[in-house]
Amino acid sequence: VNVGCVPKKVMWNAAVHAEFIHDHADYGFETPGIKFNWRTIKEKRDAYVRRLNEIYENNVKKAHIDIIRGYGKFTADPEPTVEVDGKKYTAPHILIATGGRPAVPPDSEIPGASLGMTSDGFFDLEELPRRSVIIGAGYIAVEIAGILSTLGSKSSLLIRQDKVV
Numbered sequence: 001v002n003v004g005c006v007p008k009k010v011m012w013n014a015a016v017h018a019e020f021i022h023d024h025a026d027y028g029f030e031t032p033g034i035k036f037n038w039r040t041i042k043e044k045r046d047a048y049v050r051r052l053n054e055i056y057e058n059n060v061k062k063a064h065i066d067i068i069r070g071y072g073k074f075t076a077d078p079e080p081t082v083e084v085d086g087k088k089y090t091a092p093h094i095l096i097a098t099g100g101r102p103a104v105p106p107d108s109e110i111p112g113a114s115l116g117m118t119s120d121g122f123f124d125l126e127e128l129p130r131r132s133v134i135i136g137a138g139y140i141a142v143e144i145a146g147i148l149s150t151l152g153s154k155s156s157l158l159i160r161q162d163k164v165v
Contacts, residue, residue: 001052003120010045015150036151038128072096129153
């Protein structure tokens with residue numbers, strides 16, 4: 001919800017609108033002087049994600065589910081037990097939502113790696129970059145390259161390949 005499907009779909013929809021605007025003249029619409037404002041879509045997207053987080057958290061509370069934030073581990077206790085930051089919790093059902101974070105290799109392994117960002121960083125951008133290079137051929141890389149390009153960033157997609165296909 002935070003840096004994946006939902007905010008990416010908002011950005012994809014912004015790009016779809018840009019494509020429609022680009023094609024308006026072909027359908028007889030005159031749209032001179034239309035400008036895109038990255039900060040506006042970022043602020044609205046981030047507010048939408050915050051609102052969804054609040055809705056999800058309220059629904060969990062209404063269902064009388066306790067949310068315990070911290071680093072946890074299962075214990076050897078006979079009943080299902082998890083220890084979080086030194087405190088033990090026992091319940092018939094325990095869900096550990098691990099989340100995940102991408103890793104950036106050190107510059108010693110890949111020179112210049114610290115100059116880049118992961119796909120999560122895309123959602124932190126305060127401005128539309130004039131130029132962008134996306135490394136990868138997975139659907140996330142292709143979608144982000146398409147979004148950036150459609151919204152006005154001169155984008156390149158780098159794909160590692162042993163041979164030209």
